[in-house]
Structures are given as C-alpha cells and as structure tokens.
Amino acid sequence: MKLVVLGLSLSSSWGNGHATTFRALLSAFAARGHEVLFLERDVPWYAEHRDLPDPEFCELAYYDDLAGLEAFRELIAAADAVMVGSYVPEGTAVGAFVQGCSRGITCFYDIDTPVTLAALDRGACEYLSREVLGGYDIYFSFTGGETLARLERDYGARSARALYCSVDTARYRPLDVPTRWDLSYLGTYSPDRQPTLERLLIEPARRRPDLRFAVAGPQYPEDIAWPANVTRIEHLPPAEHAAFYCASRFTLNVTRADMIAAGWSPSVRLFEAGACGTPIISDRWRGLDELFAPGEAIILADGAEDVIAALDRPARAIGAAARAAVLAGHTAQQRAAQFEADLLAAIHTHQNRTPSRREMA
Template sequence: MNIAFFGSSLVSSYWNGAATYYRGLLKEIAALGHAVTFFEPDALERQAHRDIDDPDWARVVIYPATSDGWQHSLAQAARSADLVVKASGVGVFDEELDSAIAGLPMRPLRIYWDVDAPATLQAVGENRSHHLRSAVPRYDLVLTYGGGERVISAYRAIGARDCVPIYNALDPRTHFPLQSNSSFAYDLGLLANRLPDREARIEEYFFRAARALPAKRFVLGGSGWDSGRIPANVERLGHVGTGHHNAFFASALATLNVNRASMAEYGFSPPTRIFEAAGAGACLITDAWEGIERFLEPDSEILVAADGEAVAAHLQSLTSARAAEIAGRARRRILAHHTYRQRALQFDRLMEGLNPRTEAAE
C-alpha cells in the first residue's frame, strides 16, 4: 500500500511531541511492506531544529506553509496514494487539509489520525459549528493515539464510521538504557514544552514538589520556560533533542510524567514519554489518570501521584535500589506488550479489514 501521511513533522521534534510516535509507528509500518511518504509544512521553525536526517524507510516531502503549498502536495498525494492520512495538529492549514482530504474522491482511502484526541474532542464539543463535525463522517476511519471508550464513543457521536485507538509505544532500537550522564543526574527530571493547558498542572506536580523539597535537585527540559516563577532548585535546559532523551531518562533518580488537562480528564491516553522513559530505564512518577493500570501497574511498575505533595512524598522515600526495581519491571512490561512493532501489526489488520470501495458505491 502507498501511504501519504500529512503530519506536523517527521524529522523535527521541535514543538512537536508527536514526532517520536510518527517515527516509531511509521518505521514499523514501512517494515511490513508499505511505502510511506510523509508530507510536512516548512513551519514553526521545525526545519531549523531538525534532529534526524530523512529516514531510509520513508520519503519526506517538505512543502511551503502556504495555501498553494498544501494544495499542490495534496494533489500529488491523491494521484499516487492508496491511502491518505491526515493527522491532527499539523500546525498550519489544519482546517483546510481536514476538509479537503475528507472531500477526496472515493479512492484513495482516507483516515483521520488524531494525536491529541481529548483536546480535539473538547474543542468540537464546545463548538457546534466545528469543521470536524462535517469532515469526520466522510473519512473511512478515525485512528487515535489514545482514548479508550470515551474517545471512541465521542468520535462515533459526531459521525465517525469507526474509531480505533493505536496507542503510543516503544521503539526499543531508539529508546534503551544508557549509563548515567552527570549532565542529567538530578533527583527528578521532567521533559515538557510549556503549553497553556499543561502549565497549571506542571506548577502543581513539578514546581510544588520542588518547593517542598529544597534540598533535592530538579531538572526541566522543554521549550518555553524562559520566563516565570521557577523554584531555585530547578535547572532549566530548554529544548532537549531526541538524541539526548535516553541519557536524560536514565540519569535522574526518577522521571515525572504530567499529562495535559484534557488527557488526564479523558484517561487512556498515555503519552509517548511513558513508553520512551520506561524503555530507557527510568523510574516513572506520573499524575493520576484513568486506565494507567492497562499499561503499567501502579506501585510496582510506576508510581502514581494525586498532586505535588504526593510527588514529593514519593521522591522523599525513593531509594536508588527501589527506583531500579521499578524501572526494570516497567521496561520488561513495555517490551512484552507495548512496542511499535505490535502497533504496526494492529494497523495492518485494520487496513486488511477496510473493504475496498468501488466507483459504483459513490
């Protein structure tokens, strides 16, 4: 199958948390024999912050972030693709692409792939005239990288023919344990870009814990934290490229995961950081969200905190030996049940199940 995939970026993780999801999943989809062309706009300074070269398992087409740019790319894709995928959050001309791909002729097949379903559905729920209400019913399938029954039901309620979560996972060839790096050897680490719907939760879970434990050392990686009231025991690193993620995760006593507010509300949307950090050998502390036990067992494979006070309590009692035990159990669980190879096989089965449409069905 020739797959044309319109997403934010495959080659840059700059302000683009979905990059490692795309890389892990599409690499394994390509390994199953599919040809992947990834279309991404030259936008938001991502090309100036590339962290990988064009991969050998996908063709990357970078188009101008203009109306002519996306239209030309879509016309090119529609001529040769068996399947056109539109991911959420491309960053420019999303509404136009969402609607244009939904309106393609009966062939190629069309999939809407939501990499932030809770936030998308919240926006749709608050706006009765949201463009996805008319676009989604025209797609052959909606895929999401999380969500569980609430997301599935919500998408079906706005007319999706079907909605299937393909969860984040681990690429063990990309994320694996390294020796500790003194540059990241803190008590608690967090990788998170500064976003409006996550900032208050990071204040609660990370900064509050740092203020409660002034003798502990905290490290914050991610873009956007240049200003603001940051505790004195928090070191800010700015953007941390994916090439340094393994060292980051492996070096701190523990790594914190903080979901965005909408993800925590919907549950069943484990971010890529959970799988990547576990694969790199991190001891994870996470904010509480529905469905976590489906992926990692609380208190055995991951530590769960209801608030910043609980994060501080976990960190205060955590020894190096216990952190290593938790990290080891988590990595074994992820390797056994949550790799991108397994997710790609799920995608392949879904594609086999999509009935080819004929011109007579128009």
C-alpha cells in the same frame, strides 16, 4: 502498501510530541515492507529546528500552502491509504482535499483526541470539522476507552480505532550514564499542565534543596520562579532523550486537563521513559492502571508529599517493571502491526463495497 501521511511535523520535534510519535510508528511500518511518503507544511518554527531532515525510513517532502498540495495530487490519489494528522495547518481543508482525490482509503490520526473533541464542541477546531471527520474511513485516536464509542456515536466517525503512541526500543533503552537528577520532566510548556508541574516538581524542589531536579522543554514563560536546584534545558532533541531519562532517578509524567477528563490518553513520554527503565511518577487518570500497575510499575502522586515520599524509596524495581510493561505491549513494532491490520481491513472493505450512485455518475 503505499501510505501518504500529511502530519504536523516529522522533521522537527521542537515544541511537539508528534514528531517522535510519527517517527516510531512509520519507521516500524516501513520495516514491514511498506512505502511511506510524509508531507509536511513548511513553516519557519520547524524549519529552524529540524533534527530529522532526511529520514531513512520514508520520503519526506514539504509544501508551502494548500495550493502546494496540487503537486502531490497524483501520489495521494494512487496511494492505498492516506492519513491526515491532528493540528495540521488548515487541516480541515487538507482533509477535504485528500478525501476528494484519494482512490484508496483515508484516515485521520488524532494525537490530541480530547483537545480535538473539546474544540469541536465549541465550534472552534482549526484542523477538523464534523463533516470532514465523517468522511474518513478510519479515525485513529491516541485516546482509547469510552472515547472510541463517542467518536462513532456522537461525532459521526465511520470507524474509530485506538492507536496509542509507541516507542522505538532501539533508541530508548537503559544506558550506563551517571545519575544527574533525582526527578526530571520532559515536556513543552502548557498552561493547563503548569499547575501540576508546580505541585509535583517545583514545590518538592523547594522543600528538598538537597535533591536535584530538571525540566526540559521550550516555551516556558520567563517569569516562572525556578528553584535553584532545578536545571532548565530549553530544548532536548530526541537523540538525547534516552540519556536524559537514564540520568534521572525518577521522571515525572504530567497530563493535560482534557486528557485527564477523557482518560486512556497515554503520552509518548510514558512509553519512552518506561523503555529506558526509568521509574515514573505520574498524575492520575482513568485507564493508566491498564498500562502500568500502580505501585509496581508506576507511582501515582496527588501532591508534593507523595512525590517526596517516592523520591525516598528504592527505584530500580519500579523502573524494571515499567520497562517490562512497555516491551510487552507498546513497542513501535507492535503498534505498526496493529496499524497495518486496521488499514488492510479498511482497504478490503473499501474494495468490496458497492459504489454509491454519486460515484457511478
């Protein structure tokens, strides 16, 4: 099939996890024989940090503004499926444009579902409205569980499907590199994640000056008091993620508050670290135990004491169990097959439905 995706960014992973999520999914989807065109809003902060300007698995094109989408109208109209992603600039208008000209199915991929729904509840979502939400044939959500029923019941989604993030296991795998850190964290700064990072990494670093820690990611305020045994890395391109994880005895997973409240919202970093065989220490949320067995494939921590105790235990078996869990159900190939099946089912429904009076007029 021909798929057009209008997403936040494919070319740049700077300050966002969308890029690696799209790269894994669409690369595996294209490998199944499909054609993909990715349309990205050309913005300076991504243009300055492009680490995949020419992907091999799809065509990548840029548009400057809403008017610039007119150049792609016919390609969008002719596609079997068109997908708009969360946080796309002027995403509500982009979605309306897509729904207005597409002759195939349209769908929304929300890689931020709890944040999106909280913003919709406040009437302050900049990239989605309830009206446009209800116009998509499928609402793909990176959050599963009870949120899927809420999307259909309370928000008017025609069909809500879980589409968790996934990992390219050819790129994320165990590597033979020297161990540099006892505990690492990879993630862009977020105000609602920072208290957890303080509790589960910075405080343990203060208490254990004999251990080594690392925090990689942009946009952290300059006034954070990092202990001397914490290495700061401003930006880590995806090509260096696997080596970063493999150089860590443990890595930390920190979840945003809206995702914790919703549950069933696994970060792409969970699957990437797990694929590398790196033991994970994580905060708690509902549904996590359905992905990784607590105490066996992941360690759950509430405070600094839990983290320090974890750092003093053997790690190899936990990392191996995490890798096994990822390979069993969260590879990009598995996710792309699921994505394809959902699209094909929606296309079949679309082709066989009775046209409305409005469409026949």
